[in-house]
Amino acid sequence: MDISLSDDHELQVQAYLRFAKLKRAQHVREALAVITEFKDDRLTPGEMYNYTDIKGLLDDMSSSMKSLVDKEIQHAYHTNALLVKILLSQAQVNGLELQVDTNALENEFLLKQIAVSEATAVSRPASDFVRRNTQLGKIGTVSTINMSDPKAAKERDALGSELQTTKQRLEQLQQQTTQMMRDRTAVTNELNALKDELAAKDAALQAVQTGQTEMLSKMQREFSSLSTQAAGAAQVSGAQFEDLKKQLNETRGDLEETRRKLARAQDEINSKDAEMRGTRDVLDGRLMESKQFQQMKKMMQQKSSEVVELRKRLGRYEPQSIPSADDL
Template sequence: MADLGLSDHHQSCMGGYLRFTKYQRAQRLRSVDACFQDVKDTRLLEETYTSDEVVELLDSLADVVRAEVEGELIHATHTNSVLLSNVFAQAQKWHLELTVDTSNLENQELLEDVRKFEEAEAQGRLGIDKKPPARTLAPLGDQEGPTALLHAEIKRLTEENGEMKRRLELAESKVTDLAKTKAEMSLTLQTTSDELGRVRQTISSRPTLEEVSELSDEVEKMRLELSTKVEEKEATQEQLQSDLSLSKQRLAQVKSQLQLAEKELEKKFSQTGAYQNMKKMLGNKNDQIKALRKKLEIYEPSKEDIIEE
């Protein structure tokens, strides 16, 4: 009997899936047989045919069979995709990330093991229940105790992490806008200073005391207003930069707490009864294998023992 390295429950699931695929193969083969039988019943009505008629008949049959096979291959691909999505969905409930190694799909040794497993299952030699009870991985949120608390904490930290990222992006956007505004105001201040210089030159060429006083007061007022606006923008920019620094520190703390919570969750899972039972079952299996090997050495001595005799 082929050993796939799976538990009894998973081997039962494998057996059920192989029975399903065997039934599907039988249905597909019946469809192909029906295509040929349909040709026999509807097209082979004369005693003799020309070569062109035979070619046309075979081409027509090939198109029908091709369409039938292609449709069934697509259906098989979609069925396997649904099976993978179910497995991935159960793994995600335990915060596990599974991977698929497609390079092993053409491994002849593994394919041979599956073939032997299917033959043994078909002959009823696996010694497991043909219809295992339907069981799925329970989500952490459905349990009670520290595991549920860890799951809730991970969810809270994840949401807080996302909120901190959004606030960080908003703060960076505001800092960028303020930097652009500051540059524009600096340019405006420089332009005003240049204009003031030109006004002073004009006043010196047309020396009128009242005009000089009015223009000087107006220009000084404009300069004070621009300086005040620049100082306000700089103060706002410094405050945003301070908030941005605090947000980055808080984000780092949230990431650290999230990592600690995930490690604690893994630790709690290793202490659950299901994990301990699985570990105990593996130990029992190893002990049984060792005992069987000892019995095998008694009834089938090694080649070295035979040579010595």
């Protein structure tokens, strides 16, 4: 039976043999680890064991090893079956029909050829397989053959399209967020300008209040002086007394008017202060508490999670690197 292959296909067989060699070495290490753990847990240095003890220990270890070996052999056969299925699927996609002859799997001569191929594969540097995989990308390799599966390719394309849509949506959200931040900056600048304006008005009102207070003090002094003069009005003529009385009434009226102005000025200061606080609260809360901003923030978090999940799902179809022979 002639099963000669081209150099490209032979390289793919060797790549699989390298993979199988690594898995076999891993299984051997796991078996040795089970034996070592069993000895550490069940055997004590210097302890004497009779026939019954030794038989029980060997039975327990045999049970553990049987379970492990069965699991590893099952995994190896499943791996081979998966490889056959992948190759048949690739052939089917390309319009070919392949037949698998299981009788040849026990041909000692062919198995020896596979052993020689394995030795050759292990002796070659990993860079040979990486470079050749790149060159054979068009016809498919063991590393990339999954992409020939129509369902897998369709799912990959759907995931790629969904990922691209998500990226575009994220870009839009980022642009909207940037615009919102600009709007917030503008609102903050407006708030600061309003604060400066209110501060200037407050300073002006304080200056007016100070001037009116000084005027009130002056009028009080004048009123006191006029009161003193009125006290001695009995000693002046009736005309002078009436004149002083008139001046006193005018001064009293001016004093009351000044007090009313001061009260209005204080009310205006209080109103402006309340207006400034209310405006600051409205401007601070208008952006952060808006429904649009909260929805956008929640949407960005959700889309970020979707991108991570999509990348994980796409990672299943990425080519796997072949370990170097130096690691064996």
